[in-house]
Amino acid sequence: MSRRRTIDASYDHINNDGKEKRGVNKKAVNQHLTIEGDKERFKELLRRRLTECGWRDEIRILCRDAIRDKGVHNVSVDDIVEEVTPVGRARVPDSVKKELLQKIKSYLYEKATK
């Protein structure tokens, strides 16, 4: 049952992601990772790394600033996401990004050759 739910969740997520050219491919990869449960593993790793380097605090401050700019009652989550996501992506330390990339690549290769 739980597996089914995760599949549905992953579908939703991918649907939200947009209609790029390689959307289907991405969707497939994402689905695969989600189903195997490895995505959660990577997420956990990233969360740890980002907390360690203070990225989360930075993003928190960014969010607060965004909320203050627009007013607490006028702001929506989408507004904040729109404002914060590009900055957040840029702020992730290269070392963390590289490590994660490396891990995912090796994982994918492993999966592919299996």
Next chain:
Amino acid sequence: MLSPEEVEALEGINRRFQELMSDPENVNEAANFLVDDLIDEMTIGVVFEVHRSAKLGVLDPEADMSGEDPSKFKIVEDPGLDVFGQPPVIKKFQDCVCPSCNRGLAASRFAPHLEKCMGMGRNSSRIASRRIANNSKETSSAMASEDEDDEWTIGGDRRRKKRDRSNGNAKKPAKSLKADRRNGDSNSSFSGSVSEGLGGSTGNSSSIDASSAALEAMRPDERRNLLGSICGVISEHTRKLCTRSLRCPQHSDEQRRTLRASVLVDESSFQSDIQVLQVNVESLGLDPDDLLSGLSGNVVGGLGLGSLSRGSWETERSNASSPADSVSVSSSTSSKKREKSSPGKSSSHKKKSKHSSSHEL
């Protein structure tokens, strides 16, 4: 558990994944995509978190804090200040307002003040009752029928009576003292000689025990009674008699014995001295009754032994048929006592006898 369609879908995903991963370029692309995706997810997580707390109002205090100078909230460690950097407040006295006279008072003084103000204390009750008595005296003529008033007048009268009595007591000794002095003045020639004669003996006694003046102010029987009931050793510091029991642990039996010996012996020799003196005066051919008042007044003033001298005088007069006889008797008694007393004292007694003999001549 899974429906056939779902199983098929899963297999399709797997197959597709395998296809995609066979191409290294796709793998790189997928990896990049996944990283970005994960980062975005993290960002969204944080955004949700902050948005939620902002909507719940939890964020505001946090936001306020960040804007201010955190050094303001540091614990102050300067000497003389508390942890908030404030100087210690000087003890503030709480003010109370007296319900009776509406005056502001320090809390510590409130109870004593109230005592006076409300007329509860001893002093104030006296004052108050006096005031009430005065008031009632004035009003009693107008409203004597009232019970309360009567009560108060009675109380006031009693009070006044008491006061009168105490005043009388206070006046009496002053009056008598004045009279004594007047007597002494009228007999100034005598008092001079008597005091001169007594001067030797008083000097003598004071040299033995300067601090027994308090004892000397008493009559001998009183003295004996007193010393029979209390320790009576004279303290070196306070120059006062020890008023504890005969077995007081502060003083030794030795001390008590020496004190009694000195005081009682002294007294007896003293008595004899006075006798000698009185006899001398008599032998000078003066009326002893005239002398008595002057002598006793003087002695009371100087030594407080008036009654003693008077008592001895009476016996002396009744026993002595002639002045010469009395002299011989008194001298013999004094010489007997002299044997008992210390050598230092006896020398002064000799002086005394010499002095008296000069008077005789």
